[in-house]
Amino acid sequence: MARLFLFFCLSLTVISAFGQKNGTISGTIKDASTGETLIGATVRIKELSQSGTSTNSYGFYSISAPEGDYTLIYTYVGYQTISKQVSVHKTQVIDVKLAASNALTEVVISSNRPNNDQIVSPQMGVEKLNMSQINSVPVVLGEKDVLKTITLMPGVKAAGEGNTGFYVRGGSSDQNLILLDEAPVYNASHLFGFFSTFNSDAIKDVSIYKGGMPAEYGGRLSSVLDIKMYDGNTKDFTVQGGIGLIASRIKVEGPIDSGKGSFMVSARRTYIDVFTKLSKDSTVKGSSLYFYDLNAKANYHFDSNNAIFLSGYFGKDVLGLKNIFGTNWGNTTGTIRFNHIFSSKLFSNTSLIYSNYNYVIQSFQTNDSFEATSKITDLNFKEDFQYAASNSHRIKFGIDVIHHTIDPGNISSTSNTVNDINVEHRYGFENAAYVSDEWKVSDRLSILYGVRLSDFSLLGPGSFNTYDAAGNVITTKSYGSGQVVKNYFSPEPRLSASYQLDSVSSVKFSYNRNTQNIHVLTNSTSSSPTDLYVMSSNNIKPEIADQVSTGWFRNFDDNLFEFSAEVYYKWLQNQIDYKDGAQLIANQDVESQLVYGSGRAYGLELFLKKKYGRFNGWVGYTLSKTEDKFAAINNGSYFAAPQDRTHDLSVVGIYQLTKRWSLSGTFVYSTGQAVTYPTGKYEVGGLTTFSYSGRDGYREPATNRLDIGATFEGKKHKKFHSSWTFSIYNLYGSREPYSITFRDSKTVPNTTEAVETSIFATPIPSVTWNFKF
Incomplete structure (x- = not known):
């Protein structure tokens, strides 16, 4: 593992050397009213096709381009899209705050971008839910529930009535890795499974990987609920x-x-x-x-x-x-x-x-x-x-x-x-x-x-x-x-x-x-x-x-x-x-x-x-x-x-x-x-x-x-x-x-x-x- 890690660090140095003529823009994207970082917000360069990227789990993004003048476009579901004129000639930090849209309230049933990301992204078998979805789905006794909502997705099946367990693509319930802020949760149920351990008020982002699991996840066979x-x-x-x-x-x-x-x-x-x-x-x-x-x-x-x-x-x-x-x-x-x-x-x-x-x-x-x-x-x-x-x-x-x-x-x-x-x-x-x-x-x-x-x-x-x-x-x-x-x-x-x-x-x-x-x-x-x-x-x-x-x-x-x-x-x-x-x-x-x-x-x-x-x-x-x-x-x-x-x-x-x-x-x-x-x-x-x-x-x-x-x-x-x-x-x-x-x-x-x-x-x-x- 140590040799792999060293080899990869050397590879990064080589790759970086080939890309030094480009300018790089990075920063953090947040909610303008709360300061909450936005996960999966999209950043793209209007003048360059297929140049888009998205923020990571902490709202950080990085995008590169040859020297020149460009228009950066920032988008996120439920927020107003903004654009910025930039001159790319060196490394720059541009932090962005997006304001929530004042349009008629709507629940967006999608991955978290209002574009064709599901077409472009190589990632398969992933579903992303926003909290508007989860809070709008009727559940037993009115307690909004992350685990009950994901069972409404194809390939994810409820283990049964009165049970928060779920099966993903034929795997048993213990073959699902459930992470809460990176910490594994071994039994995610209350009252013998009638409710899950996840209080929807505290949850910002939910993603479930059913197939094509990214390499950073491991330890379970069927899925990751992050x-x-x-x-x-x-x-x-x-x-x-x-x-x-x-x-x-x-x-x-x-x-x-x-x-x-x-x-x-x-x-x-x-x-x-x-x-x-x-x-x-x-x-x-x-x-x-x-x-x-x-x-x-x-x-x-x-x-x-x-x-x-x-x-x-x-x-x-x-x-x-x-x-x-x-x-x-x-x-x-x-x-x-x-x-x-x-x-x-x-x-x-x-x-x-x-x-x-x-x-x-x-x-x-x-x-x-x-x-x-x-x-x-x-x-x-x-x-x-x-x-x-x-x-x-x-x-x-x-x-x-x-x-x-x-x-x-x-x-x-x-x-x-x-x-x-x-x-x-x-x-x-x-x-x-x-x-x-x-x-x-x-x-x-x-x-x-x-x-x-x-x-x-x-x-x-x-x-x-x-x-x-x-x-x-x-x-x-x-x-x-x-x-x-x-x-x-x-x-x-x-x-x-x-x-x-x-x-x-x-x-x-x-x-x-x-x-x-x-x-x-x-x-x-x-x-x-x-x-x-x-x-x-x-x-x-x-x-x-x-x-x-x-x-x-x-x-x-x-x-x-x-x-x-x-x-x-x-x-x-x-x-x-x-x-x-x-x-x-x-x-x-x-x-x-x-x-x-x-x-x-x-x-x-x-x-x-x-x-x-x-x-x-x-x-x-x-x-x-x-x-x-x-x-x-x-x-x-x-x-x-x-x-x-x-x-x-x-x-x-x-x-x-x-x-x-x-x-x-x-x-x-x-x-x-x-x-x-x-x-x-x-x-x-x-x-x-x-x-x-x-x-x-x-x-x-x-x-x-x-x-x-x-x-x-x-x-x-x-x-x-x-x-x-x-x-x-x-x-x-x-x-x-x-x-x-x-x-x-x-x-x-x-x-x-x-x-x-x-x-x-x-x-x-x-x-x-x-x-x-």
Whole structure:
């Protein structure tokens, strides 16, 4: 990795030498009213075709041109376009502030540029959402949700009702890397998945990569969900929030040191537990049922070339039935980043990142009390560089070092019926170096290519077993602190290309390989607080995914409409499943309960969106197949994976009825989940036991749902503004199975009946009052 890094730095020197006759203009683009940096704002030179660039995650841009006089054009969705006359003869810094448009409020359904970027960019399989989109989509109980919104995109499927988990192009929910200001979030759910951990008030930018993943990302097979928080208002102190049926939220932001920096603090809490106190049931009264989360961020710019950012997230769920049991889990993340601009061409970001996820389960029964705990902790150092070698070459390179600590699960008890169990901690280093180049080969052809070199080491101390295929111990070996138990090195090539057929259409192709060394073991098809995390080891090999995709992209009516059709095929290696009847929690020999196999996923994604106007929205459709193959399951034959959905349809519409009223609606349809049903039963000692054959050989019923919403904007005052949001979730009361169980029929002897449980079987209305001053 060190040799690669040195070689690339020398290459930059050579490239730079060839480009010194050009002048370079760089700077930062911000919101004129708040000082918030704008991610993905476009900068182009009017006189030079294909000369455009865009700002990075910190609002920085760099563009070069031969000496001469030019017109620079700055654009960003929802903001007024401005142009500047410049004379290029040397390096210049031009910072720009864009003012929000005063035109009729509209929600833009697009990537974040009002041009044909989807045609020109070589990046495939990426969707970018702005917060206007997320805040306009009706959701359950009115809590705006990032994770619920992305499942309305093609290729992204909801894991099920009452679940924030999602599947991307056939991958399981644990194969998605979720980042909040660069920090990984391991369990992004509240209340067992009814809500996500992301408070929309604190979120500035959301991007999901489904294919052609950039080289700077790694560690997961299927996707990256990159979420960035607001930096804070550098101009004024503001307060905003909302009061809903089950939760309230508030955000405070303002300047630091006369605008040299800013801060943002956003908090949210549910108050379902308040209603339990009013219950007449002595068991329910005083029980716990709530969650809270806190987002905080601050930044300070020492000068035009140096800035520091601090951000953190703190969230926790507390559920418990008085004097019976208690469950709580939570995430904590912290990020320190230092930006430095070496020159008008070279930008760096240095990050120190902390992430922790933990859960505690307690039983307070007098004769059977116990407590089970588990956690995973990451310490991460990253160094990222962006080098604008020329308008034809945009280069990124860097290193990423992560230290993992996993406490798989401990059980402590005060009773004689439950024995204490202490499972050894596991430690590992996950290191990577990457380099990529976005190369504009010609006016028609653009290529994004690179490689990520990842290296994983499982470390001592501890005792490590090696198992045979039947789960029997072959050998046991002890290692001291810091000793390498097992090492895996994995090159991950990345390639994407775009060829413009004409000014409004293009074809694209991508190939990428990803590896994953942190694995989730669960008996459930959805995310659970008690999911068990394990590392690659002498028994568990890194999961590997190779994906190829290609597509046709077309804009219509002066970029008012965008259409895309993408097909993909994914090969999956070293997939992990559990044996029937496996015990996963607090099991010292959990790896003996696992089986290993392969998988495949392929599909077609269609996407049509209208970006502007009083009526806008999108339609997404996915036709796909996902299958697994394990020698120990289904006699080694392929079977439908739990995340397999043949058809998945989403329709989203948003209409600006008047200046103060806007309407929205979503319709979703999906093939039912693949499940395992009993094929027979027998009776032992008066108890019925069901027998099963074949994994996931049946389907739950197909599901569909219609949600509607409306927003009423109050009259705008000089220092105060409010709005009301109304919504009805599941308008016509469609029943989606949350679980299906089987039992002996109570009315027809010697027969079996299925019992379906649905969480939201009736329409769920909600209302929220939002305010800002």
